[in-house]
Amino acid sequence: MGDEVKGRVEWFKDYQFIGRIENNSCSVILGEGGISPMKLLLLSVAGCTAYDVVMILQKMREPIEGLEVEIGGERREEHPRIYKKVHIHYKIYGDVSEEKAKRAIELSQDKYCSASAHIKLSGAELTYSFEIIKS
Structure with missing residues (x-):
């Protein structure tokens, strides 16, 4: 349980x-x-994946100095007005390896982030992108 x-x-x-x-x-x-509860749901997804990505990159011993997660969603017109599309954009600060950043995000999205899983299970299309901002 x-x-x-x-x-x-x-x-x-x-x-x-x-x-x-x-x-x-x-x-x-x-x-x-x-x-609004639906906006809070988006922030929950962003917070969940942000936590994962920082933790994973730190465990990989990557020199992450900061992280911003931008999130946007598009809702259905009909009720219930659930999200049909969600996009997450990660801004990773520091001299982080692009390969390891991509892997950390994939692990968050495919394995660890429960909030993202809820969005996907509702049938929404969840996409993401990232950029690394070197110090």
């Missing part, structure tokens, strides 16, 4: 909600004045 995660979303006012994960001091404002 996998790890169980529990959270709660509470109506705050108007169309604003506060989301919290149990046993975590962080919270997020959803809706008006906050972030």
Whole structure:
């Protein structure tokens, strides 16, 4: 059995909600004045893969100095308005090998990133690109 995660979303006012994960001091404002759940889903994918890529490159002993992950998605017109296309662009800073950067991204996308897997399982086309910005 996998790890169980529990959270709660509470109506705050108007169309604003506060989301919290149990046993975590962080919270997020959803809706008006906050972030939409679907945009948060994109940021979750970007955060998940960013974590993987940094960890993998560090384990490869690559001199990564920074990482930015840009993400964009296109949603269906009909309900449910799930993502039909998602593109991720990685900006990797440092004297990182192009081959190892590509491998780290592939490992994240094909094996480790659970959030990306959810997007793919919904039938969305997930693509990615990357660039290395040498110091």
